[in-house]
Structure formats: C-alpha cells, structure tokens
Amino acid sequence: MRADREAEYRDFVTTRGERLRRYAYLCCGDWHLAEDVTQNALVRLYAAWGRARKESVDAYARRIITNALIDERRRGWFRRERVAETLPDAVTAHHDDGRAERLTLLDAVFRLTPKQRAAVVLRYWEDLPIEQTARILNCSTGAVKGLTTRGLDTLRGLLTDEVPLTDQGATS
Amino acid sequence: MTDFIRDALDRQLDAAAPPSGLTSGGLTHLGRRRVLRKRLGLTGVTAVLLAAAVTGGLALAPGTPDPGVHAATTTQADYPLPVPQPGVEYRWQPGNSDITENQATRELSAALWPLIDAVPNATPVAYDSNGQVVGAPLTASTFPSFTRRTDRIDADGVPTGYERPVYTQFHWLKFDGMIRPDVFSVSYRPKGSYEFGGASDPDNPTMPDWRHVAESCGHMEYAFRGEPGWVSDTTCAELTGPGGERIMTMGQTTVAPGGITSYSRSVMIQTPDGNLRLVQDFGPTPTVYGSDTPDIADPRPGLSLERLTELALALPAVILQ
Numbered sequence: 001m002r003a004d005r006e007a008e009y010r011d012f013v014t015t016r017g018e019r020l021r022r023y024a025y026l027c028c029g030d031w032h033l034a035e036d037v038t039q040n041a042l043v044r045l046y047a048a049w050g051r052a053r054k055e056s057v058d059a060y061a062r063r064i065i066t067n068a069l070i071d072e073r074r075r076g077w078f079r080r081e082r083v084a085e086t087l088p089d090a091v092t093a094h095h096d097d098g099r100a101e102r103l104t105l106l107d108a109v110f111r112l113t114p115k116q117r118a119a120v121v122l123r124y125w126e127d128l129p130i131e132q133t134a135r136i137l138n139c140s141t142g143a144v145k146g147l148t149t150r151g152l153d154t155l156r157g158l159l160t161d162e163v164p165l166t167d168q169g170a171t172s
Numbered sequence: 173m174t175d176f177i178r179d180a181l182d183r184q185l186d187a188a189a190p191p192s193g194l195t196s197g198g199l200t201h202l203g204r205r206r207v208l209r210k211r212l213g214l215t216g217v218t219a220v221l222l223a224a225a226v227t228g229g230l231a232l233a234p235g236t237p238d239p240g241v242h243a244a245t246t247t248q249a250d251y252p253l254p255v256p257q258p259g260v261e262y263r264w265q266p267g268n269s270d271i272t273e274n275q276a277t278r279e280l281s282a283a284l285w286p287l288i289d290a291v292p293n294a295t296p297v298a299y300d301s302n303g304q305v306v307g308a309p310l311t312a313s314t315f316p317s318f319t320r321r322t323d324r325i326d327a328d329g330v331p332t333g334y335e336r337p338v339y340t341q342f343h344w345l346k347f348d349g350m351i352r353p354d355v356f357s358v359s360y361r362p363k364g365s366y367e368f369g370g371a372s373d374p375d376n377p378t379m380p381d382w383r384h385v386a387e388s389c390g391h392m393e394y395a396f397r398g399e400p401g402w403v404s405d406t407t408c409a410e411l412t413g414p415g416g417e418r419i420m421t422m423g424q425t426t427v428a429p430g431g432i433t434s435y436s437r438s439v440m441i442q443t444p445d446g447n448l449r450l451v452q453d454f455g456p457t458p459t460v461y462g463s464d465t466p467d468i469a470d471p472r473p474g475l476s477l478e479r480l481t482e483l484a485l486a487l488p489a490v491i492l493q
Contacts, residue, residue, distance in 0.1 A: 001207070009203070010196040017194050022185050031190050036266060039194055039202070046203025105180050106188075107399065124177040 001049060009049050012057060013042055020061055026121045027069045029110040037068045062126075063136045066118050108158040116151035123148050193265065193329040248445045248491055251336045251365040253325075253383055260327050262382045266338075267322040276339055276360075276490040277318040283488045284341060284358060285315045291345065294474055297353055299344040305353070316343050318358075325382070336365040337492050345453075347474035351467065352456035354474050358484075361385065362492040363446025369420055370408065385450055386422060386438065401429035409477075413485055418442040421477040432458050435472045439480045443489055451484040 001009070020041065024034035041064035045057060109117060115137065122133040123144070134141045256262060288296055289312070296310040310316075318341040325334040339360040346353035370386035373379045380387045389408035395401075404426045411419040422438040435455040442448050453473035458466040475483070 001204075006200060010200060013194070013196040013199050017196070017199075018189075018192060021192055021194065022189065025185070025189070026181065032266075035193060039199065039265075042194070042199045043202045043206050046199065047206050049203075105177075106184055109181070120177075125181050127178065 001046070005049055009046055012045075016058060016061070017042060020065060023062060023121065023126065024065045024069065026109060026125065027066065027114065027118050029106075033069075037065050040068065041065045059132060059136055062122070063138070066136055067138075069114065069118075105159070108155050111158055112151050112154055116147050116154065119144055119147035120151040120155070191329050193263070193326045193331075195330075198331060246491065248363050248447060249493065250446070251334075251362045253365060253367075254327070254332055254334050257327070261329075262332075263326050263329075264382060265324045265326055265331075267324065270320060270322055272319050273317065274320065276492060277320060279488050279490050280339060280341065280358075280360070281315075281317040283486075284318070285312050287483050287486055288315070288343070288345065288356070291475065291479075293348040295346050295348075297344050297346045299353055305344075305346065310343065316341055336362055339490075339492060345474065350456050350474070354456055355452075355454040356475075357450075357452045357454075358487070359450045360490070360492055361448040361450070366448050368418060368440070368442050368448070369410075370406070370422065385440065385448070389422065399429055403427045411481070413441065415485075416444055417485065419481060419484075421481060423477060430464060432464070432466055433471070434458055437473045437475065437477050437480055439477060439484045441481075441484050445489050447489070447492055449484050449487060451480050451487075453480055 017038065021034055021038045024038045024041075025031055028034055028037070041061045044064055045061050048060065049057070109120070112120060118137060119133060122128045122136060123130070128136075130141045130144050134144045137144065137147075139147075254262070288294075296315060297305045298307050298310065298314075299305055318339050320337055320339050322335050323338050324336075325332045340357065341359075342355060342357035344353035345356045366385055367381075367383040369384065370388050371381040371384045372388040372392075373381050387406070389406045392404045392406075393402070394404070404424060406422055406424045409421050411421065413419050418441070420440050422440070424436045424438070425433060426435075427433045434457065436452060438450065438452040440448060440450045453475045455471040455473040456468055458468050458471040460467065
C-alpha cells in the first residue's frame with residue numbers, strides 16, 4: 001500500500017477503531033469476541049483500502065463486523081465455548097444510579113435477537129439512516145423498519161423504568 | 173429516543189469498556205501480512221512465516237520456539253509460556269481458523285467420527301440459532317472437521333510475539349428424548365502452552381487464569397453481565413491413565429438467578445507427548461434462548477465423565493504445529 005494511503009488507514013483506525021469495537025460489543029455482549037471481530041474486520045479493511053471509497057469504509061467495516069457476529073450467533077456456539085473456557089466478563093452489580101441504568105439498558109439490548117440488536121444499535125446508537133442500515137444488514141428498508149419496531153417493542157417491555165421509546169428516532 | 177439510547181449507552185460503555193489491544197501499528201502489520209499472503213496465493217503457516225519474514229514481524233518472545241522450525245519433525249515441539257512479569261496483564265487473543273486441513277486435522281477428524289457415531293442413543297446433528305435441528309443427521313462426510321487456529325498472547329494490550337497452534341472441533345449431539353442437543357467439543361493445545369488443571373484469574377474468579385484452560389474447581393458466586401446471583405459448582409478429580417496420562421475430570425453445575433440450572437462435563441488429558449486434550453459435553457440449554465422458563469426438566473450432558481474420559485483417551489496423539 002502506498003505510504004499516503006497507509007497513513008489514511010492508520011488515521012481511520014485511530015479515530016474509528018474504538019467506536020467499531022464498541023459497536024461489535026453492543027452486537028455480541030462479549031468484549032473478547034468484539035475485539036477479535038473488530039480486529040479481523042480492520043485487517044480485511046486494510047487489504048481492501050485501495051479500492052474502498054473513503055466515505056464508505058466505515059460502513060464496510062461495520063458490515064464485516066455485523067455479518068461475522070450474526071454468523072457466530074447462527075453457529076450458536078460462542079456463548080457456550082466462552083462459558084467453558086473463558087467465562088464472560090463479570091460486571092459489578094448496582095452501586096449507584098448510573099450503574100443501575102447501565103445494567104438495565106445493556107441487559108435489555110442484549111436480549112434482542114442479533115438482527116434486531118444490530119438494527120437498533122445502527123439506527124439509534126450510530127444514528128444511521130434507514131437506507132444505510134439496510135445496506136449494512138443486507139436487507140430491505142422495510143425489513144429494517146420491522147426489526148427496529150420489534151426491537152423497540154422488546155426494549156419497551158424489558159426496561160423497568162419508563163423510557164420515552166418511539167420509532168420516530170434516527171434521521172432517515 | 174435516539175438521544176436517550178445514544179447518550180445512555182455511551183455513558184455505560186465508557187464505564188464498562190476494558191482497554192483495547194487494537195493499535196494502528198499492529199493492525200497495519202497484520203494487514204500487510206494478509207495482503208502478502210493473498211498475493212503469494214499461500215495459506216497457513218508457510219504463508220504466515222514467509223509474510224512475517226518479509227515484513228520483519230513475528231518477533232518471538234525470548235525462549236519461544238519458532239513454530240516453523242519443527243515443521244518436518246516427528247516430535248512435539250515445546251511452546252513454553254512467557255515468564256509473567258509482575259503487574260502486567262496477560263491476555264489471549266484467539267485467532268480465526270487459519271488452516272482447515274493438514275495432517276493433524278485429517279488424523280483427528282478421521283478418528284473422532286467413529287467414536288461419536290458409536291455413542292449409543294445419540295445422533296450428531298446440525299442446529300440453528302432458532303433452536304431447530306436442520307437437515308438430516310450428520311454422516312462421516314458431513315461431520316465437521318477439526319480446524320487449526322493461532323492464539324497469541326498480549327501483555328498490557330501489546331502483542332508479545334508468543335503464538336501457539338490450537339486444534340478444535342465442535343458439533344451438536346442430540347440424545348434420544350431430548351428436544352435440544354448437547355454441544356460437544358474437542359480441542360488440543362501443544363506442549364508447554366498451558367498449565368494443567370484449573371485456576372481462576374485472581375481479579376475475576378469466574379475466568380480461567382491466562383495460563384489455564386479452565387477456572388478453579390469448587391464453589392463460585394458471581395455476577396454475569398451485571399446480574400448478580402449466579403452460582404457455579406465444579407467438582408474435579410485427578411486420575412492417571414493406562415499410558416501414564418494425567419487426567420482431570422470436571423463436572424460443573426451453574427445456577428442462574430431464578431434457579432435455572434445448566435450442566436457441563438469436561439475432561440482434560442495431558443498425554444506423554446506433553447500436549448493437552450480438552451473434551452467437553454455441554455448439556456442442552458434448559459430454556460429457549462431469551463426465555464426464563466425451562467422446557468427441559470433435566471438438562472444434564474448425555475455423556476458421563478467416565479465415557480468422556482474413554483473417548484478422550486481413544487483419540488490419537490498428533491504433532492501440533
């Protein structure tokens with residue numbers, strides 16, 4: 001890779017790498033797996049950097065992460081393997097209001113199905129339009145609307161505190 | 173709602189995110205290796221080593237053997253773990269499967285199928301995330317093969333250069349009368365790359381210490397994803413095999429808040445060549461994913477520890493490289 005493009009790549013990793021790792025974590029609920037998948041996506045992105053349009057690399061990386069995590073879920077395996085060999089990160093229980101909120105919302109998000117979770121996170125955490133969310137999830141805009149509606153319904157039912165959930169959220 | 177979800181999750185992630193091991197330098201290095209490997213049309217260890225040589229990477233830790241040196245040997249090479257430094261956090265970074273077929277995967281795959289096929293009252297199956305068995309029962313030709321991956325160790329998030337090969341296989345095994353299958357897995361780790369037995373991470377007792385493959389035996393109470401009230405009891409026993417193998421059997425019972433109980437059985441065997449075999453049978457999940465209501469009354473694994481031990485001993489010794 002040319003030096004200037006490699007410098008672009010390094011800048012991208014520096015500025016976006018952590019956000020992508022957090023996106024992966026929100027999709028899978030496992031920091032180790034999130035880091036593995038993000039690393040794999042960014043290594044693949046390096047190989048594709050020359051032909052990737054600069055404005056689409058973020059979506060490209062998110063698509064790799066999303067597909068990898070949905071595949072992992074489809075295998076239905078990693079949760080079991082993690083329990084057996086490397087038990088999941090333990091999170092300290094409620095100590096103050098902020099932490100109680102964290103546990104409630106993260107727990108609720110983790111109870112969504114993988115595709116619902118990815119759709120909700122892309123739309124309402126990443127604030128992406130429906131069309132871009134659909135491209136990342138490789139589905140129709142109608143499917144995205146269905147996923148987010150059902151996801152929000154589930155969140156609404158799970159969250160104990162009254163939260164202003166509507167499906168009019170992100171810009172589209 | 174957008175603002176609520178984004179802001180709340182950002183705050184929560186700020187508080188929960190562990191340090192990341194991802195660096196632009198490290199990823200650039202891995203990216204170069206991937207590009208070079210694709211250009212050369214090579215796969216596996218040969219490509220990795222060649223790429224590493226060209227890019228000047230793969231700095232091995234002192235005392236760590238180059239995994240390629242023993243490629244043509246017939247004895248198991250040693251992969252001694254790095255000597256831990258005080259105050260440094262060590263963490264495994266499991267790689268993706270990088271070799272889908274070599275001599276070891278072929279030998280292991282060929283040996284495992286007849287052993288599984290002979291398990292009475294059980295059928296190896298494919299299974300999807302919706303909790304449904306899909307397709308016909310597995311056969312010798314559709315049974316999943318072993319694959320190899322490369323695990324490395326980071327110290328405080330920085331690659332140490334230490335790498336070891338790990339060979340794994342897993343599949344689902346449905347026992348008669350059960351509505352969901354067990355998960356059955358086998359993995360091999362090379363000589364020197366592990367400590368035998370179970371030991372927990374001192375800072376997180378529900379996770380194995382980085383040198384071990386299983387957490388401590390005994391009783392544990394912990395929180396899982398923020399939910400306290402989980403209890404795990406692991407009963408261990410050490411045995412000696414007929415060929416001098418060192419054997420540890422581990423039966424684990426995990427009770428979630430609300431009383432839902434799940435079970436697993438594991439057998440680890442250190443063979444005379446120094447390698448470790450880990451054979452595990454996880455009982456069927458007691459609930460449909462996401463449900464709090466068990467629909468299996470007794471979700472214990474279908475194979476006893478004795479049967480698992482026999483099976484593990486019947487697997488072949490292979491050179492791990």
